[in-house]
């Protein structure tokens with residue numbers, strides 16, 4: 001049996017290799033028809049070879065560009081996945097354990113490589129370690145062993161004994177700057193374009209690596225019983241640096257008591273505050289606290305860790321700042337200058353390319369923006385400086401009031417930066433009012449009621465569940481019936497087959513949900529090939545106590561705050577999803593409801609529903625203090641933020657690059673889902689807001705929503721004709737369906753370990769929404785808003801029905817089926833909705849058969865370290881799923897059954913991709929007739 005698995009894995013690798021070779025080989029000369037079989041010999045002349053591991057990374061080469069071709073990228077994923085599984089299967093288990101248990105040396109060695117600028121030193125060719133030691137100051141013997149470890153892991157080459165060279169991997173870390181300049185001024189290494197990967201390596205292998213080492217101290221309560229205090233982290237004995245940080249939150253829910261805080265001894269200080277110098281203890285302070293030890297302690301040369309060095313200088317010991325019994329923690333020490341300034345700047349640079357984490361422009365296809373009526377408001381909540389809004393606004397925001405309206409909300413300092421950037425790059429949007437910034441703390445009531453869309457891009461992953469729940473609840477509180485929530489975040493795939501959200505059996509059907517990314521014997525989540533998204537997940541955990549989430553977790557989290565996830569869209573090969581949710585009833589526990597009355601009803605409802613949240617103390621008082629400390633105050637907001645505002649032209653260029661193509665599961669694997677994206681051929685406009693909102697309605701309906709019938713997963717209709725707004729609101733007069741929280745959420749609760757299991761719910765009709773978009777916020781007192789949910793308050797007079805308090809309404813499987821089968825009401829008055837004047841079409845949303853060819857992508861100057869290169873480098877480096885970085889313009893393909901390669905006319909003529917597309921269609925091409933690739 002095991003042999004057959006091994007053989008199957010071996011075959012997968014062989015087949016995938018053939019697929020790759022097929023694409024590359026057929027670019028090498030006149031094409032023969034029928035296409036040669038993948039196993040036929042490949043002519044050696046003119047071969048476009050796969051990029052060599054031994055050569056430097058060259059993003060402009062055809063060979064490198066083709067690695068992001070969908071067929072190639074998918075094949076690469078299979079190879080990486082199968083190779084990882086083969087290795088785990090055949091390797092003696094103890095050696096695999098050794099690999100995992102001592103893998104910490106890899107980032108340590110990588111850090112030294114980057115910090116000593118060895119990639120830059122080796123740019124011109126191999127060098128003996130003696131010379132490297134001379135140039136770096138690192139002792140020769142040590143350096144040789146460190147570099148050899150990297151060579152053993154294919155990150156460097158040892159071309160002859162003790163002579164090292166870079167390769168395709170390590171050359172990517174080259175900042176492009178002269179090594180001598182860097183040695184003279186190492187702190188300015190990332191100042192110029194090209195340093196993004198180096199900065200990213202520095203960030204990950206320095207503070208994030210160290211933070212990771214303290215995972216157990218942070219999450220395992222019994223660690224106290226095992227290790228004597230002296231061996232535990234600084235954090236364990238040091239009082240919080242911030243006096244206000246004596247929170248009652250359990251540590252795992254506190255963004256200021258993450259593993260990072262253990263590693264750097266700064267309890268109560270958020271990572272970003274720490275980057276700005278908070279929680280760093282000066283030498284003077286240390287000496288004051290520990291006079292006897294004075295002389296044996298010093299700050300690190302870079303940064304403000306209080307890790308000490310023993311008198312021998314060899315064994316770093318944790319430094320007790322204060323006895324833990326101290327009743328009154330000392331105020332945080334004042335630091336004249338920020339000892340973390342270098343790290344702070346490095347972080348910003350490392351984040352510069354993270355826009356490439358998702359497929360370029362994927363946001364355009366993540367929701368059917370074109371279906372929104374003109375004047376609809378999109379609120380980009382925690383929108384940073386508005387980089388993503390820029391992509392949307394460049395297509396959909398009119399400058400004369402005829403388009404969508406955007407509001408970018410963030411913290412004061414970020415809003416100021418955003419306004420400045422927009423003022424400089426595209427003042428017309430601000431002047432026309434189609435885009436505006438707003439200072440808003442997303443833990444407080446949302447000032448824009450009844451928006452068409454609340455958009456949260458890489459916001460929730462920054463926060464522990466209790467805080468993410470609160471953010472969502474604030475939005476639910478402000479939502480109208482037709483409001484949609486769009487969450488853009490990574491979606492972690494389970495390592496096993498998972499039918500959650502897939503098909504009719506699953507009560508919580510989510511359009512676009514996938515059972516698996518790969519068929520057996522590969523791991524369902526593609527194993528090693530998807531590892532990056534788990535690195536990201538753990539990075540969020542160790543830094544902020546945040547996390548990436550599985551679809552179950554996202555659905556559960558959303559449900560806890562009154563949002564039902566109905567759709568997820570991902571670009572091929574990417575795990576970055578756009579998740580669409582509609583407002584439904586907010587769950588509430590009976591006990592809590594009885595006590596409610598003092599605050600926002602929505603807030604109380606949701607909070608009560610999440611008993612763990614309540615236990616966690618994630619309330620306005622304690623939680624908000626922590627938020628203050630955990631949130632960013634600097635220009636490099638939080639992990640994963642885009643810190644660069646694209647120009648309008650750049651944003652427009654992104655358009656068309658985001659085709660979410662039909663994805664076939666590698667041509668095999670019956671039963672596997674066939675698509676992760678839906679093409680929006682017939683967008684159903686969201687209705688004009690004519691009904692009263694749930695906050696002030698007089699409806700007696702309790703219908704949460706009525707799902708439209710769904711085609712069988714994978715069927716042609718399910719792939720081609722659904723619209724983003726598929727769960728249509730129930731029409732007046734249609735049967736009222738009351739779903740209890742148990743009915744609504746039980747599949748989630750059953751199938752996942754999410755804490756968001758409610759006992760009952762407040763039933764709120766989300767159908768009614770009279771509050772005009774962007775209208776002034778009604779002065780609802782908190783009590784009055786609560787009263788709307790109360791059977792004796794104004795809500796009753798207005799006809800809002802309150803849920804019965806005790807019996808949990810169970811939805812039988814019969815009723816569930818009925819619900820599924822219920823015919824969808826006709827699309828609401830689409831003809832009356834004026835078509836949104838789009839400034840340009842998005843090819844992949846509605847590609848007309850006669851679409852004119854897109855203009856070629858402008859040539860990229862082959863300057864070694866252009867900004868574009870650095871961004872692309874980051875993208876291809878960081879992307880879970882590889883292809884999601886999409887450095888090539890695959891998006892202009894029309895969707896098809898064959899990886900979307902049926903529209904080569906939409907590709908730049910003569911480009912590598914056009915050629916590849918032709919080959920895939922069996923048309924071949926003549927190299928003579930092809931002009932130089934445009935990129």
Ligand SMILES: C[S@@+](CC[C@H](N)C(=O)[O-])C[C@H]1O[C@@H](n2cnc3c(N)ncnc32)[C@H](O)[C@@H]1O
Nearest residue numbers: 382383384410411441442457631637638641642
């Ligand atoms: C990871 S960034 C994402 C930014 C943006 N959505 C993007 O995709 O680039 C998270 C954002 O949340 C903002 N943020 C953090 N705490 C906040 C709060 N309490 N209220 C509003 N925004 C906050 C940060 O300033 C940052 O801009």
